[in-house]
Every structure is written in structure tokens, then in C-alpha cells.
Amino acid sequence: MDGNGRWATARGLNRLAGHRKGVEAARRVIEAAPTLGIRTLTLYAFSSDNWRRPMEEVAGILGLLQYYLERETDRCVENGIRVSVIGRRDRLPPEVTAAIVAAEQATSACTQLHVRIAVDYSSRDMILQAAQQCAGWSRDNFAIALGNSDHGGTPAPDVDLLLRTGGEKRLSDFLLWECAYAELYFTDRMWPDFCAEDLEAALQSFRARERRFGAVPAPLLPAISF
């Protein structure tokens, strides 16, 4: 969801105004996702490195997250959207943690779309934490440990498409294990301007790619002639 800050600065607004617009863009994408066949959507809302930002911006982002969860949970239930949060919880303000737990519980049986929001998230830390529990484990068991509590004992899902807005071409400590075979899509569009058509364009590009997962292309069926 990159570009909120630059979007706001370019309009003479403070960065938080960009994050507010970013929440609207997140809502648009969440609404569009099921109609485009997306079953799992992970949004990178706050990385563990984002604690380095000014206190007001950090408080603003976490406040927006809390507001969004409190306000949208009923609508998520109505639309079959399961919400869960990945990342550390022990450093979040208690009212934010409470909003997360309430949203997760209320939406736990929803099956249309799974929205995962990464908050105080560092993929390196997640890998390290899982590695400390899992010496000698298989990849699948490791992926379960990595899955956090949001997958109830199933592996963290592999990412099919990683989409980054705002012109940056980096992974920034996001889902490093899960992106092993992700297709990458970068766009200059700033996140607050991102809309369903942009998501469709990304999916179109994704569908045109040949995914081989390290194997060779599927052999052509031999031509049969009579």
C-alpha cells in the first residue's frame, strides 16, 4: 500500500491524510477482490520498521486500523469476509489489540474472502521465530509455524501475486518465505488512487505469465493426424 505519504505531500496535506485515503483504497480493493476470484488478500499496513516513523504518524496509522476494524467488522460479516492480523501484538496499544481480537472472532466463520492485515510485521522475525521452534521440521510444518495463529494449524499460504504500489521495487521484509514463487507486479500508482481497474490490470498481467515453479514448460501434446 505504498504512496500514501507522497500522495498527501504532493497535495500539501499531512501524511496522515494520505493514510486516510489509503483506508478508502483498501476498502475498494477488498470489495473488488471476491468478484475477481481472489480468495486471500494480505495488506501490509504497518511493518516492524515503521516504528521508526514520527510518533504522531505511528499513532495515526494504528488509530486508523482500530477505527477501520471497529467500523467495518459488521459489514465484513455480512459479506463473508474473514479478517485476521499477522505480526507481533505485544507492542500494540491494548485498544488496537482488542479491536483486532474482536474482528477476528466475529469474522472467523466467513469464507468468501480472507483479508490478512500485516501489523508490526517483519517477515525476517517471523522466519526466525518459526525456526527457533522447528529444528528438523519439514517445509510444510515450518509453514504452519510461520502461519501465525490466523490459519488455525494450516500452513501460511504461498503468495501467487505480490503487488506493490507507489513505484517502489522492493520486498521490504514482507512474506519472504511465502513469496518464494510469487509473481511480482509493480505499479507507479500511489495507493490512495488504486482502484478495482488497477487490480484487474495486475491480474491480467498475472494470468498471462507462465508459472513453472522450477520445472520445465508442460510438453506440447503430440499432434495427432489421421
Ligand code: FPP
Ligand atoms: C505505506 O505508505 C503505507 C503505510 C505505512 C500505512 C498504511 C496503513 C493504513 C492505510 C491504515 C490501516 C490499514 C488498513 C488496511 C485498514 P507510505 O507511508 O510508506 O507512503 P510513501 O511511500 O509515500 O512514504
